[in-house]
Amino acid sequence: MSDVANEYQGKATMEKITSLAKRRGFVFQSSEIYGGQNGAWDYGPLGIELKNRIARAWWKEMTQLHDDIAGLDAAILMHPRTWEASGHVENFTDPLVDCKKCKVRFRADQIPPENLAAKKCPDCGGELTDTRKFNLMFKTHIGPAEDSASVIYLRPETAQGIYVNYKNIVQSNRMKIPFGIAQIGKAFRNEIVTKNFIFRTCEFEQMEMQYFVKPGTDEEWFNEWRNRRWAYYEKLGIKTENLRWHQHGPGELAHYAKDAYDIEYLFPMGWRELEGVHNRTNYDLTRHAEYSGKDLQYIDQDNNERYIPYIIETSAGLTRNLLMILCDAYDEEKVADKGNDDDWRTVLRFHPAVAPVTAAVLPLMKKDGLAELAQDIRRELKEDFTTDYDQSGAIGRRYRRQDEAGTPFCVTIDYDSKDNGTVTLRFRDSMEQVRVHRAELAARLHREIKAYRRMK
Numbered sequence: 001m002s003d004v005a006n007e008y009q010g011k012a013t014m015e016k017i018t019s020l021a022k023r024r025g026f027v028f029q030s031s032e033i034y035g036g037q038n039g040a041w042d043y044g045p046l047g048i049e050l051k052n053r054i055a056r057a058w059w060k061e062m063t064q065l066h067d068d069i070a071g072l073d074a075a076i077l078m079h080p081r082t083w084e085a086s087g088h089v090e091n092f093t094d095p096l097v098d099c100k101k102c103k104v105r106f107r108a109d110q111i112p113p114e115n116l117a118a119k120k121c122p123d124c125g126g127e128l129t130d131t132r133k134f135n136l137m138f139k140t141h142i143g144p145a146e147d148s149a150s151v152i153y154l155r156p157e158t159a160q161g162i163y164v165n166y167k168n169i170v171q172s173n174r175m176k177i178p179f180g181i182a183q184i185g186k187a188f189r190n191e192i193v194t195k196n197f198i199f200r201t202c203e204f205e206q207m208e209m210q211y212f213v214k215p216g217t218d219e220e221w222f223n224e225w226r227n228r229r230w231a232y233y234e235k236l237g238i239k240t241e242n243l244r245w246h247q248h249g250p251g252e253l254a255h256y257a258k259d260a261y262d263i264e265y266l267f268p269m270g271w272r273e274l275e276g277v278h279n280r281t282n283y284d285l286t287r288h289a290e291y292s293g294k295d296l297q298y299i300d301q302d303n304n305e306r307y308i309p310y311i312i313e314t315s316a317g318l319t320r321n322l323l324m325i326l327c328d329a330y331d332e333e334k335v336a337d338k339g340n341d342d343d344w345r346t347v348l349r350f351h352p353a354v355a356p357v358t359a360a361v362l363p364l365m366k367k368d369g370l371a372e373l374a375q376d377i378r379r380e381l382k383e384d385f386t387t388d389y390d391q392s393g394a395i396g397r398r399y400r401r402q403d404e405a406g407t408p409f410c411v412t413i414d415y416d417s418k419d420n421g422t423v424t425l426r427f428r429d430s431m432e433q434v435r436v437h438r439a440e441l442a443a444r445l446h447r448e449i450k451a452y453r454r455m456k
């Protein structure tokens with residue numbers, strides 16, 4: 001990097017994030033050797049660790065810390081009537097126009113209204129087609145016959161799997177209202193415009209929680225869940241100046257929603273939705289009761305009442321959270337004035353709860369038994385933490401490599417380690433180093449993870 005600071009120095013841009021993600025094995029383009037597949041991405045060794053840990057942090061927050069929320073993993077393939085009841089067959093559409101000249105396809109609500117009115121392509125000035133509705137669900141066939149009776153959809157959201165199981169969970173787990181059901185899983189949407197890396201893809205993962213409440217208490221619970229979800233991102237160390245609320249106006253509200261807020265994040269391309277908190281009323285369960293012919297009322301035996309619950313939904317993208325966390329963690333920092341490449345470091349300031357590697361073990365030298373000792377110490381840490389081991393190159397360079405992967409702690413083994421059993425514990429964010437006895441190391445790491453506060 002040159003000494004002359006340019007406009008982008010120190011800042012996360014989508015180009016930098018995409019290239020770091022590929023270089024370090026977070027995210028690769030799907031089927032890259034064939035030129036790539038639009039709207040699909042593969043998660044490499046660091047990416048899958050990060051994704052699993054983000055999912056784990058959300059799961060812990062939603063289930064382990066809430067006695068009133070149960071987990072579920074519903075199938076991707078559901079009875080096609082589900083999607084008629086949910087309104088997806090009829091309403092899950094985007095307005096679409098094509099340019100007859102340059103053949104580019106646009107979402108009609110994403111091009112300037114004057115272009116739409118004049119039917120003029122915003123790219124080349126060519127003539128646009130009429131707007132038509134395009135359903136975002138992927139449709140396929142189940143079984144050998146490709147007829148209308150065998151049509152099946154890849155689920156476009158995980159929520160419906162929760163609604164159709166709500167009675168099962170009430171009965172099997174004796175859940176009492178208010179209670180929630182949490183689920184993480186794949187969803188598929190035939191998105192027209194997939195750009196900005198993994199922000200909007202055709203195959204993605206969602207982390208959804210549906211909270212079932214008594215009608216009349218829905219507004220209170222809606223506000224409660226808005227507060228809880230905001231607090232969750234704060235706890236993960238996300239910079240709050242990069243988060244804001246956006247309330248859906250009358251034109252934006254989905255057909256099922258009474259009120260809806262998005263938590264938006266300031267991505268490099270601007271403010272965009274990260275998670276939705278929706279008051280879905282009793283729409284979903286009423287429709288499923290109607291379409292399935294099953295009684296989906298909740299029976300409140302204590303108060304001798306029965307009703308269709310209202311649902312407060314918190315719906316976050318897992319893969320979109322991963323992009324957000326990469327952007328939020330990204331930092332370039334001037335660390336010394338050596339006048340060479342080493343004076344800048346790229347560092348991913350992940351919260352240790354989500355960092356792909358918690359501790360890297362680095363022998364100062366390969367020789368004199370230091371490598372063996374380091375391997376031994378790594379073995380001790382493995383049971384509790386994800387670890388990495390690196391013995392090649394100058395120690396400064398190895399620290400930089402770990403900084404760029406977002407590893408919060410490095411453990412360095414030197415000659416003193418052989419003599420007195422102490423190691424150097426180096427902190428990613430402050431670059432501070434302390435001496436710790438190897439017998440204390442695991443406990444110390446646990447304490448540091450618990451006490452972690454982002455400093456920058």
Ligand code: ATP
Nearest residue numbers: 189191199200201204273274275276315316317320
């Ligand atoms: P948009 O209006 O941007 O298409 P949406 O409002 O339809 O999105 P929801 O249906 O509320 O989105 O989905 C809930 C969450 O799922 C979103 O906040 C987002 O994090 C994630 N999500 C939705 N669509 C995609 C996608 N195509 N790729 C990645 N994540 C997605």
